[in-house]
Amino acid sequence: MTPKAFVYTEVAISVPFDQAPWKQINEEIKKQPGFLNKTWLQGHANQSLGGMYSFDNLENARKFVIGYFPTEPRAFGVAHNTRVFDAEVVKSASTDIGSVHYGDAPSRKPGAFVYTELQLSRKFNDFPWQDRNAALKQVPGLQNKIWLSGVSTHSLGGFDAFDTLDQALDFAINAFPETAASLGSAFYTRVFDASVTEDASRDMYSPYYAT
Incomplete structure (x- = not known):
């Protein structure tokens, strides 16, 4: 389902x-x-x-x-x-970047997960996710992503699967803060060891x- x-x-x-x-x-x-x-x-x-x-x-x-x-x-x-x-509101954006929650089969096991959430309120349909997905598809080791849109808050975030823990850490520590800065937002990130x-x-x- x-x-x-x-x-x-x-x-x-x-x-x-x-x-x-x-x-x-x-x-x-x-x-x-x-x-x-x-x-x-x-x-x-x-x-x-x-x-x-x-x-x-x-x-x-x-x-x-x-x-x-x-x-x-x-x-x-x-x-x-x-x-x-x-x-539901993030289905198209998540499917576009290979989310396994909407029917895409995983190509390999994840080595790590990254959770991100921005401290802002923006309805997901007003967010240019196509441009962001194009950039994310170039991120080393990123396997797939669930876009996240907070119920009631409209916070913007994601849950991303990576090949390795090192790649997940590089994204969370180095890359994502730049994205948050470009949106003028504080943020929350967590890295999890999938192994x-x-x-x-x-x-x-x-x-x-x-x-």
Whole structure:
């Protein structure tokens, strides 16, 4: 099923991924209304835990972040971060850059993921994503991208898969800040090591491992 909403989460905890109770968490998440898939995330350097989820509609995505998800970090006694994004408005832009969430098969496994979000409010249909995609297609190691448009906020961001962790770091540390500066915006970036979360993500039907 084509996603209608994306959810991003990150928990303020530091734990090696093989010590995280991901199998139990996976079984609970699979029971949540409208859940389609999840890609597990482990923060580079700080070993935070998080995820990028797909849902069948915005209502179920909201229910997830308001109802179920706070129980996970509460069990660890830590704070957390959640975001809900409209997956329909970004479909054409994401498909144009090979997003595996809209039917494109992954050509290879990702080595890393980068999450970005700009502190601005701009309706996605007013953003010249075609020009930005043309530039992104030249970025070394970029495999594919989900464009992100914040529900209610219209924040602008993305979730990008890279061949290697070094390429992801170069994009997040060097390239993306220049993009944010050109838009006069503060920003948020996170880099995640995809190599340690593959098994957990496959168990959650992540489209990045469909091969």
